[in-house]
Amino acid sequence: METVGILANVIAVVDLSVKLGIVCGEYLIKARNAKADIQKLQEESDSLARIITQVQDLLEGNSTEQSHRIQLKASATFRYNVEQCQKRLHELTERLYPNKNPSRMRMIGKSLKWPLTSNEVSEDIANLRNWRDCFLAALHLALQREVKEDVRSLPSTPGAAFDSYDNDSAGLCHPDTRQDLLHNILEWADDPDGRCIFWLRGPAGTGKSTISKMVAKMFADRDQLAASFFFNRTREGRNTDKLFVTTIARQTAGRVPALKDIILGVINKDQDLPDKSLEFQLSKLILEPFNRIQRSGATFPTLILVVDALDECGYKHRSVPGPIRLGFLEDVAAESHQDVTLHDIPEPVIEHDIRAFIESELGTIRVTHAITRDWPGDDVVTQLVKASVPLFIYASTICKFINDKKRRFRPQTQLDKVLRRNQGFRSGIEVTYGPILDQLLDGLDEVQSKELQAQFRKIVGAIVLLADPLSVISLGELLGIEDDEIRYLLDSLHSVLDVPEDNQPERSVKLFHLSFREYLLQPHPGGDNTFWIDEKSKHKELFDCCLQVMTDQSGFGLRNDICRLDDPGVLRIEIPREKIYQHIPRSLEYACRYWVMHLKESGSRIHAQDAVRVDEFLKRYLLYWLEAMSWMSLLQQASGDLLILEDMFSDVEGSMQSDALPFLKDARRFLSENQHAISLSPSQIYVSALIFAPKASLVKQKFQCEVLDWIVKMPEVPEKWDLTSRTLHQFKSYVKSIAWSHDGRHIAVATFDEISVWDAASRTLLERSREMRHINCVTFTNHGMLVIGLLSGGILLWDWAAHLETPFVIGNRLCGVVYVSAATTGKVSCVLSNGDVYLMNEAFDVIHTWYTCWRPSKGDKKRTHWEFDLDRLSRVHFSRNGKIIAIIANEQSNSIHVHDAESGTIIRSLSVPEGQIFFEVTASDEGLLLATVGSFQEDRPHLYDAAMEAFIWDVNGTNGSSSPSSPRIISSFHGLKPTVNQHGLLASTGEYLYLKIWNILKHPPELAHTLRYSTCVSFSPDGQYLGNADFPAVKITSINTLDCVNDAQCCTIDNDDSVHLNSQSLSPDGLRLAVVSSRGKVTLWHMA
Template sequence: METVGVLANVIAVVDLSVKLGIVCGEYISKARNAKEDIRKLKEESDALARIIGQIQDLLGDKSTEKSHRRQLNASKTFHQDVERCEKMLFELTERLDPGKNPSRMRIIGKSLKWPFTSTEVSQNIESLRHWRDCFLAALQVDHMHLALQREDIQDIKSLPSAPGAAFDSYDNGSTRVCHHDTRKDLLRDVLEWADDPDGRCIFWLRGPAGTGKSTISKTVAQMFADRGQLAASFFFNRTREGRNTAKLFVTTVARQIAGRVPTLKNLVLRAINEDQDLPDKSLEAQFSKLILEPFSRVELSGVTFPTLILVVDALDECGFEHRSQVDESLESSRLIIKMLSRLATVCNINARIFLTSRPEVPIRLGFLEDVPTGSHQDVALHDIPEPIIEHDIRAFIESELEAIRVSHAITQDWPGDDVVTQLVKASVPLFIYASTICKFIDDRRRRFRPQAQLEKVLRQSEGFRTGIEITYRPILDQLAEDLEEFERKELLARFRKVVGAIILLADPLSITSLGALLGIENDEIRYLLNSLHSVLDVPEDDQPEHSVRLFHLSFREYLLQPHSSADQTFWVDEKSTHKDLFACCLQVMGDQSGSGLRNDLCRLDDPGVRRDEIPRERIYQHIPRSLEYACRYWVMHLRESGSGIHVRDAHEFLTRYLLYWFEAMSWMNLLHQAPRDLLTLEDMFSSQGSSIQSEALLFLRDARRFLAENEHAINLAPYQVYVSALIFAPKASLVKQKFRCEIPGWIVKMPEVAENWDVTSRTIHQYKSPVQNVVWSHDGQYIAVVTFDEVDIWNVTSGVLLERNTDMRHINCITFTNRGMLIIGLSFDGILLWDWVAGLKTTFSIGNGFSEVLTVSAATTGKVSCLLSDGNVYLMSETFDIIHTWYTCWQPSAGDTKRTRSNLHLHYLGRVHFTHNGKILTVIDNEQSNSIHVHDAESGALIQSLSAPEGQMFYEVTASDEGLLLATAGSGSPLGERSDWDDVVMEAFIWDLNGTNASASHSSPRVISSVHCQRPTINQHGLLAYTGDYSYLKIWNVLKDPPELVHTLDYGTCVSFSPDGQHLIAEFNAVKIIYTNALGFVKHASNCTTDIDDSVDMNRQSLSPDGLRLAVVSSRGKVTLWHVGSENEEMGSEVAILDTPWVVPTKPTIRLY
């Protein structure tokens, strides 16, 4: 009301000032004297009218936010000034109006007498100037506020948001709210929970698919929005991009909070302005800055603030992108639960979370282990008494059928109580069944009478036992009604192709785009889908850009799972459909009619143009949605098809369209996905025994190298893939040889380039502090770099820093799990499991809590072993439950000063070995160190106990996955008393634990004598390598009897085999790469001439699992990746890879936008 009052005063001032100007104009023309005074007064009046008019426009503009108007109105001084100005203007106009003040004025003929003296005019002009200045200042201040708030809006909009995540979005339009006569008790409980000042932070509603969780969530969100208590809502959806991962969860919620809760808006803005990179940080960092801190810091100044509700629906449909071999919902859903539970610690505002999900194990574990006791309450929909569920479903069905009856003018006795009861029994306990049946009966295209549709449902209910069959089978059978056998076969084939694609697409498509992808006419698709409106959200004819979407995932699950009955009529073969989609993607990309991939896809004829210079609309004129989909997901469909037969098609496609595909991915800003796709293809080709395997693998590896060298340039200017990328590629590059014809004709002279790719891939980073360790992930896609105070995760293909954690201290050891997470052994507090993708860190206490974790190993089975400084060895499950415990060496007494901490650390490292395949764990026993115990990692049972020769003790032990065990033994001082290895004469002992070779049996191991045998290593092919005095390197074939020395090199201070056993690395001054085959014959030794000095030691070099890349750390903290898979005798010098130069013609070019 205050706004209305101020606006009325302003309008009055405008009217009076305009009137004053008009009256002054009349006096100028009719008064005989004082014309100058009249003119000045008129000018000031007009100036005031203009200023106050702008204020009126500002206050009355509907496009101006209410908050802007409130700022101007909130000034009490401004309101008083307007009132005073209005009063003054009124008095002036009253004195000047001849009709109202005849005593002050007289008409002499056609002239008027001016009623003011010069002094009075000066005073009035001064007053008008004063009001004008006041209002001008107010207007300027408000314009400044307006500009700032518009800037704030832009800052808020800079937060990435998941489209359709809010409860009232268009995407969620098909989700209805609860019927007014259903869920009464549950909704009342939710309201009481929200209003209870002592209520728990999280209300978890759980239930299986189809129980109506999303409908309840939407009802709850609407209920609290109406009460002004809804802070934000996020509806996860497995089939919607942006809503099927946790990536945009925090930023979307924060953006909604800033828009819905003005009190928190400025605090969210402050967080954005303080750290512009927040959207790229981990979810935990985003949550702390964008949500937790604003809630904690808000100052209410004694004002009572209502409870704010955050609604999160379908948490079980949340996963993570781009991680292979991971149950994606495991860490992401648990992380969200853990983050949200932190709102329970907020004191300033009462924040509550209403959350729904299926009762999946990871989510249950999250509430059990990650949420503080007493911070949540849960309700299981499937535990609600059946009579209540039956009542609610009956109320819903009766309401829907009554609406259908009225709409179709059916008699009042339809359908009858007995029929309703039958439908209710078929639907209980799942609301989705009731909803789908009602949609089927009410054919919205009005092709079938509701009575006939209902009869179909009732007939099906007599022949099927399960609710899901009663629900979906009538809908599907209707498709093939009254068809001849050949027509039925045609329809079923079309159904599997169209509907099978719809339920398996990675991203929903419109009918037009779906038709283009599948090669089917739009009318044919629409005709098929006309009978499926009860299970699919099919857009109307006037909505060509809207996608076809599933109403509920249960329909997808029904089609993909073989039915319990013998009838598999509508079953969709998942792998076969993925194979067909893969073929469709290749067809779309290879279309020669002009809509497929080609050189200069956007037809710009300008090799130097950058992607950000071209309007997005122009780009997507040439990349239709079907082509975009094909480029993004063809590899995924090939992988999911599980078909090795079609890798040949993929190879043929790449040899024709690789560079076109790179260009298209760059235009779509998706080039970062291409390296992952190439790696996926490489894995698939590696598992095939086809004749093209070797050729395809070589081409794929060359393509990955080609992209790694040029990704930055191609990403900025896509056409450079044909110019700088090709012309600067080495002569022997397979990509260059295959696509030489794509080099523009205006390049008349090629530059001089190397014959082969240089050994260096890229310099990853120059660290300021010393690098302590570098480890590879099991799939070879990532490396973790450890410094004194941080751990970084790098993508080795793109060279992109994926995650950085600066909160790490006292790291002793680190390794990747088979699922891509990091296990970090600490000098205190046990083991830290870091899921760097989800941003989740979990600490597990091991042992007595005072011992250091010295070594940690993770096998491909998921099991983990670790050695503590107190001598205990632990074998643990993936969840770090202790399976077995052993003991390897004593703990020094308190007064034993000789056995220093560092000395113990040095000599414990080789006393435990866990094989890569997770089958065997070997431990050097305690006290005397004269025996090795070999344990089965599954059962913990002792397999063998191996003794050292008399007078000797074991120092190190290692074993291969194939059961070859290697140990070094020698004479010398007891453990802990020696300071170096100089007085130890050691021998290498080899046992065949599988007993396949009698000469290396339990009782008679093979022995290789050597002086100072150091850092021995053995591979699965029976090759033993070690270094000794004078830095020589020896390689033995221990499968021979006696062992055969196959090679000796006069350099090598430390050695290590690659995981596949095919490559050996040795160090001497610079890095030497030794390539061996399974028999131990050295292919060649190559020298990497680098800037690495002599201080580099072995634990700062690491070979990738495939042995083709080497991570090297210099003493100055420079981390470099080398490609070592080349067959060149000499590997070239390191070259720091900078931006590849762009090549553009000197001729003028024309850009058509």
């Protein structure tokens, strides 16, 4: 009732203020006296009405957060002022309203007499103004809260802004340095015709970040800074561009009031915007709001976005821009940026700036240490300058070393160490970092020196190789070293490491610059390798440390019910983050997240001893580790880690492989089947996941003892994992293409106007783009990106993890792309609808061009009923290993040219007997090339009747005794879509829906197996498995025995979908078969 009361008061004030304005208007017309007083009171009344109406809208509006309305209603001051205002307005209207108070005025003809004195009017105006200001302040505060909360709905990266605490250690440019460059940047910003990007480039250490921070501060001081984002590969969140656009949009909304409402409107309209591509986010959150402001006629100064170290966001093809003029971003093109390269600045200018910086720093040292004004002398300064040019980081590090933050050494002593290093024309990096490390050994004998070097490699080696920086406390817990020991060593390294003070226990130890990491990890031929760190060996040590932390039972190690909840049904979202990390400290979190990464980085192959340790760890701690990863929302990563381990154990020889590999495969299947349930409630890994696992599950057998005691009777479960199907997604439109990533972890599905990438194990959607149109075909590159062929012409390279689309125009823009293929070497081939064939390198530069007849010559009109089938023929084959490309080469379709993919030259030219044509071509990586051959005849109603024979050539001459120029022939082949594996097996579907498998290494080729009811077939990339699907079965066949490994005939299949199977694809490991129905349903069959 109290809430209703205050709203009623506000409505009454609105009504009374409006009435007062109307009454005053009537008096202005009819009263002969006091017109100035009447007009002032009317204006104040109208102003109050506008403000209080906005307050009413705020209190009644559905779009405003309930919490904001409650806060406004709960304000005692606000309530008191509303009540007093209502009371006085009521008194005024009663006194002024002619019909209510005839005694207060008299009629003179048609005139009214104003009843208030000037003093009364002045007092009322003052009161109304005070109330208006009070309501305006309350409204402003509430709306500020609303804006703040709404803007917070945009995810952002902490520490990304130039003035954040995390960037505090990075200084600004010295006033006497970079003057010309900074002046040029200001001129660029003030030039209305200037280009939209000022592109600042240069090697590491040239001062780009310092300049960027200085530029951001300059524009912030001029109220021209819209936002800033400082990437950093060693900082979580700032080493990826995932939140780049939302972060700058959030900053912009706070800094530019004119854009605030537009950006908030975009957020409210599309809640899924932060999950869409960066280009789409940029368009909706930045470009379109700016364009709307410009079209409205509003004027404001040029706004600047400062971005630093874009090359550190994890995408190797990107460069490092500096400031960007937001008002002109829609015009960005290759020629639209102003390019400045720091290392191209004349050396005298760089030398002058570095000298100015060093002299200033040495001047500060002179004052701090009370040294004479002539110290250290011009000659010494010149030596330091020459040792530093052209890298400011060297000058900065040298000065920090001389100053010695802990004041243990005199500046002259430190300077002498630098100068000694400078003798003998050593490199700048040695002169910079050598004295800092040499100092650690001062006064130590040989035994002590070796002990300190070992300590340095253990502590500093970990710091430079950690995937995520740790505090001193967490680092000590990970390495098993006392905090004091770490601090004692780091006290001598303040010039190269950002070491937090003792009163900042949560701050991480960080590198000032990556050049120090590079100096330690790279051997110096002929130089000093005293402190060199063996990268692989150090990763191995960190792997050992991670295992030690996770298995520690005396402290915070992994265990059942790690958060001590004693409630297997509790949901993860019900537990506060703070409580979770009370039981999973930072060191344990790091160990769980990165132990597999450190193992992988320790060498290309896993050593037998490490294999034993991993096997023992998993067979004791697997469920505990998965539970912890679930509490940290990292189950997706855990699935990938198990796959990495499986790949590593595949290379292990002997009994370890036969013992550990099946357990790993079972663990992956165990997690895949239960990932959703465990991600919602981590403790379910010991309940539903275990008790419903099949009896033969190795994970269930090993961890049966973890089942809760109160579960007395176990349910009936199958003997082993069965072949199960899971719907990946029901797409609304026809699925044009599917593709597996080279490692089998991801699957891409493309429709005409949408492409999505999914995690195959968990069936989780990882990325989706609905902005693409006219998609026809898709393939993964060897780096995990997607190449998309468009019917509208050209191809797109989609780095879906980095949210970046890069278009490439290939050949005739009017011709669609009908085929794309990417080899393991990085080369990509594509075919256009006009028959043009292109081969490109990793940069998508065209290196070779050929032509194919996309369809066999029509001949006569009798083949028109084959039109649809002809469109699906494979007229070009690009080998998976990237060595050859085979093309049916002319309009008559009677010759095939086999080209060397590197040089483009023809290495084989193959032909058919007169009167026949080639229909399709395919090949194995080992050089077995197969083509279907036949002719169009009126009495052959189906295309597989026309393709009567198959010709097989041994292109390399290594797969049999026959001559490379003499083909082996399969008569009465009658098949389409042939596929060949590296073991000499040919599979093809043909007449009566039969799948036939031939051994083409035999001479003549031998029919090895026949399966019924199959319309689509594919080999796994390793050639070990053959997947085929058609109603009513989904099957996978081992080529070693040609026996059916698994058969889904007993499984329920939606007849509506399975009758019309459109396509299928087998994952590289042969464990999953993706089946696509003609109705857009994609199903993953798990074969293990």
